Amino acid sequence: MAPGTPRFDAGRSCLDLLATAHPEERIGTAPELAAWVVGAGLVPQGTPLGHVDGCWVAGFLELRWHIGRLIRASRAPADSLDRINRTARAAAPPAVRAVAQQGGPLVRELAEVPTAAALLSLLARDAIDLLTDPLARAAVRECAGEGCPLLYLDTSRGRRRRWCSSEVCGNRERVARHRRRVALARS
Numbered sequence: 001m002a003p004g005t006p007r008f009d010a011g012r013s014c015l016d017l018l019a020t021a022h023p024e025e026r027i028g029t030a031p032e033l034a035a036w037v038v039g040a041g042l043v044p045q046g047t048p049l050g051h052v053d054g055c056w057v058a059g060f061l062e063l064r065w066h067i068g069r070l071i072r073a074s075r076a077p078a079d080s081l082d083r084i085n086r087t088a089r090a091a092a093p094p095a096v097r098a099v100a101q102q103g104g105p106l107v108r109e110l111a112e113v114p115t116a117a118a119l120l121s122l123l124a125r126d127a128i129d130l131l132t133d134p135l136a137r138a139a140v141r142e143c144a145g146e147g148c149p150l151l152y153l154d155t156s157r158g159r160r161r162r163w164c165s166s167e168v169c170g171n172r173e174r175v176a177r178h179r180r181r182v183a184l185a186r187s
Helices: 013-021 030-039 054-072 078-090 116-132 134-138 166-186
Strands: 096-100 106-110 140-142 151-153
Touching (some): 030 054
């Protein structure tokens, strides 16, 4: 993810991972993936991620594909379900600790350098939590914006949220609606 690229907050880490494929691939390289991992809050700011490589990218892309299949399917594809379950138990999620800053507040750090397996496990466990929680699962929505495939957790009052982003897809929809009204008025 290029510096300054806004990160879509879907309400769950596993849904945030799905959003990295739209509008174009945003975790296709090791630096993009490392930036996304920090930006998504999977690790604290300042965590060294110089060891992220192409194998990490391949693992995250594969997990993203399986999570997407499971969330969008009416019946869970067995191979994707098996992959998510194996990934969830492959490693413990990264352990965190509180560290006192000199004269400042406590900050969160990882107890050790994170591995790809640990971070993938964290995302797989989040997907399992989402998929097995009927209330959370029922709150997953797809953006109503034309051509926008993003999924998000609708936590709005009344569960009436329609777009992934009111500023992007919502604005496009409002502009298109206005143009249609103006065109009708002219004819």
